[in-house]
Every structure is written in C-alpha cells, then in structure tokens.
Amino acid sequence: MIKLQNVSRLYPAKAEANGGVIRALDNFTLAVDPGEWVAIMGPSGSGKSTLVNLIGCLDRPTSGEIWLDGEKVANISTADLNRVRAEKVGFIFQQFHLIPYLTSLENVMLAQYFHSMTDEREALEALEHALTTFRRSSRAASSSECA
Ligand SMILES: Nc1ncnc2c1ncn2[C@@H]1O[C@H](COP(=O)(O)OP(=O)(O)OP(=O)(O)O)[C@@H](O)[C@H]1O
Numbered sequence: 001m002i003k004l005q006n007v008s009r010l011y012p013a014k015a016e017a018n019g020g021v022i023r024a025l026d027n028f029t030l031a032v033d034p035g036e037w038v039a040i041m042g043p044s045g046s047g048k049s050t051l052v053n054l055i056g057c058l059d060r061p062t063s064g065e066i067w068l069d070g071e072k073v074a075n076i077s078t079a080d081l082n083r084v085r086a087e088k089v090g091f092i093f094q095q096f097h098l099i100p101y102l103t104s105l106e107n108v109m110l111a112q113y114f115h116s117m118t119d120e121r122e123a124l125e126a127l128e129h130a131l132t133t134f135r136r137s138s139r140a141a142s143s144s145e146c147a
C-alpha cells in the first residue's frame with residue numbers, strides 16, 4: 001500500500017534571485033491499495049517524475065508524510081531509503097538499462113547482489129521463466145493478429 005499525506009517538494013529556482021522556489025508538488029495526498037494500478041498523467045513540468053522519485057525512494061519530500069507498506073519513508077536515512085527501495089520498489093524503464101558488458105544471467109545476478117546475495121540457479125530459473133513467458137506472449141500476439 002502506498003500513501004502520501006500532504007506531500008510537497010520544492011526545488012530551488014536558480015534563475016530567480018533571492019531564494020525563489022519551484023513548487024513541483026504542493027500539498028499532494030494519494031492512497032494506492034495493494035493490487036491497484038495507477039497511471040500518472042499530466043503535462044510536462046506538472047510533477048510526475050518528482051512524484052515517482054518520491055514513491056520510488058529516490059528522493060525525500062520537503063514536507064509531508066509517505067508510507068510504503070506501512071513504513072514511513074519521508075524522513076528516514078539514506079541507508080534506510082536504499083534498503084526500502086531494494087526491498088519494495090521495482091522500476092521499469094522505457095530503455096532496458098542492462099549492463100552491456102555482462103551476460104543476461106549476470107545482469108539478473110547483479111540485481112540479486114544488490115538485494116541480498118547471488119544464487120546462480122535461482123537467477124537462471126528466473127531468466128528462463130521470463131524468456132518462456134515472453135515467448136508465450138509473442139505467440140499469443142501473432143496468433144491473435146491472424147484470428
Ligand atoms: N532537480 C530539479 N531542480 C530544480 N527544478 C526541478 C528539478 N526537477 C524538476 N524540477 C522542476 O519541477 C517541476 C516538475 O518537474 P517534473 O520533472 O517532476 O515534471 P514532469 O511532469 O515529470 O515533466 P515531463 O513530462 O517533462 O517529464 C518543473 O517545473 C521542473 O522544472
């Protein structure tokens with residue numbers, strides 16, 4: 001469960017003199033239940049990335065509270081923020097962001113390494129499962145086109 005209560009994120013506005021600020025998020029409140037899917041939409045500069053950075057534990061709010069699975073994350077240390085991100089958050093990027101000089105298996109094992117410890121057999125199973133699912137969905141897509 002994701003909960004944000006009266007969250008604001010202000011950035012210093014370098015172009016403005018005398019400590020001006022950009023109010024990227026202003027007193028924002030949101031609750032997302034387990035299993036719920038949410039799409040964040042809005043024009044460029046409306047604060048989507050700012051919000052995702054806060055939910056993803058890449059950044060802290062200027063004020064307000066954030067809970068992930070009941071754990072308060074708005075004001076925790078960087079080390080704890082890194083732990084919560086490793087345990088609870090998954091990012092899917094438009095680009096794959098794989099490490100190009102590692103094999104596919106080593107890329108999976110790198111994620112294991114950051115999370116806890118590497119286990120080659122488990123990594124291989126996960127990779128094979130992902131590839132099998134991908135192949136299955138590929139066949140489904142091409143057969144539905146033919147139907
Ligand atoms: N690190 C930063 N320093 C200063 N201002 C920032 C910073 N990051 C974002 N901003 C400003 O905060 C506002 C919200 O930006 P944000 O990147 O969250 O918008 P967005 O909705 O993701 O936009 P886009 O659709 O272009 O990706 C903008 O005015 C932006 O210029």
Ligand SMILES: [Mg+2]
Nearest residue numbers: 045048049050
């Ligand atoms: Mg953005």
